[in-house]
Amino acid sequence: MKHDTVLEAQDVVMRFGGVTAVDGASMKLKRNELRCLIGPNGAGKSTFFKCLSGQLVPTEGDIILNGEHVAGRLVHEIARMGVALKTQVPSLMNGLSVHENLWLAALARHSRADANAQVERLIGELGLAAHARSLAGALAHGQRQMVELGVVLATEPWLVLLDEPAGGLTRDEVERMAEIVKNLAMRATVVVVEHDMNFVRAIAETVTVFHHGRILAQGNAETVLSDERVRAVYLGKQHGTPA
Numbered sequence: 001m002k003h004d005t006v007l008e009a010q011d012v013v014m015r016f017g018g019v020t021a022v023d024g025a026s027m028k029l030k031r032n033e034l035r036c037l038i039g040p041n042g043a044g045k046s047t048f049f050k051c052l053s054g055q056l057v058p059t060e061g062d063i064i065l066n067g068e069h070v071a072g073r074l075v076h077e078i079a080r081m082g083v084a085l086k087t088q089v090p091s092l093m094n095g096l097s098v099h100e101n102l103w104l105a106a107l108a109r110h111s112r113a114d115a116n117a118q119v120e121r122l123i124g125e126l127g128l129a130a131h132a133r134s135l136a137g138a139l140a141h142g143q144r145q146m147v148e149l150g151v152v153l154a155t156e157p158w159l160v161l162l163d164e165p166a167g168g169l170t171r172d173e174v175e176r177m178a179e180i181v182k183n184l185a186m187r188a189t190v191v192v193v194e195h196d197m198n199f200v201r202a203i204a205e206t207v208t209v210f211h212h213g214r215i216l217a218q219g220n221a222e223t224v225l226s227d228e229r230v231r232a233v234y235l236g237k238q239h240g241t242p243a
């Protein structure tokens with residue numbers, strides 16, 4: 001493995017009974033790369049993403065993070081390696097404030113004093129100052145997504161896996177989320193599964209396109225998004241065309 005490759009998936013296959021959701025997908029990511037996984041509904045991108053995070057154990061193939069073979073390791077074991085995962089499953093404690101939620105997440109990795117500093121930094125970065133004392137349970141969807149992201153970032157992961165971070169956000173919130181994710185790639189390697197092509201266009205440096213469980217194209221975002229085969233698989237699909 002090249003020194004600067006921090007994530008490598010080798011011939012990953014994931015079968016569910018008779019369904020082959022991922023059919024031999026390989027991918028390499030460099031440190032601080034920001035990679036979007038896209039593709040039509042049912043293409044296999046979420047399943048592949050879950051193999052990277054440890055939520056699923058691939059039927060075949062391997063996942064290598066920072067030189068360590070991790071296929072088969074549990075989510076919390078992968079998390080302990082400095083990998084953070086934002087799923088669409090709510091993780092906040094509704095009865096605690098935004099500040100308290102972030103503080104508890106930061107404490108997992110920092111001393112009390114450092115956790116305080118980390119929370120202040122995150123509140124500024126995520127634009128949450130006006131809501132710091134609000135209960136998480138009282139937040140609107142977009143604010144909540146920012147706090148969910150804050151919980152993920154509180155441990156200062158080197159690899160961040162984001163499942164549809166723009167899902168359900170307003171246009172302004174999508175723009176803010178795009179800025180935050182781009183900034184994040186200055187200090188971490190980031191993999192994003194996303195349907196919102198405006199968001200993908202705004203953030204992606206490199207893109208991997210799934211189609212029928214296989215990788216149809218990958219590489220430079222501009223090149224891949226203008227690839228005729230990629231445009232063809234999106235035509236008529238509900239999530240828009242990568243034009």
Ligand SMILES: Nc1ncnc2c1ncn2[C@@H]1O[C@H](COP(=O)(O)OP(=O)(O)OP(=O)(O)O)[C@@H](O)[C@H]1O
Nearest residue numbers: 016019020021039040041042043044045046047048
């Ligand atoms: N737990 C499961 N059991 C059986 N089949 C599954 C399971 N998870 C996914 N699949 C199937 O695997 C295929 C790929 O699904 P996957 O969710 O990975 O696609 P996707 O590209 O993420 O789609 P979407 O954009 O709709 O989320 C689909 O045919 C899906 O029905």
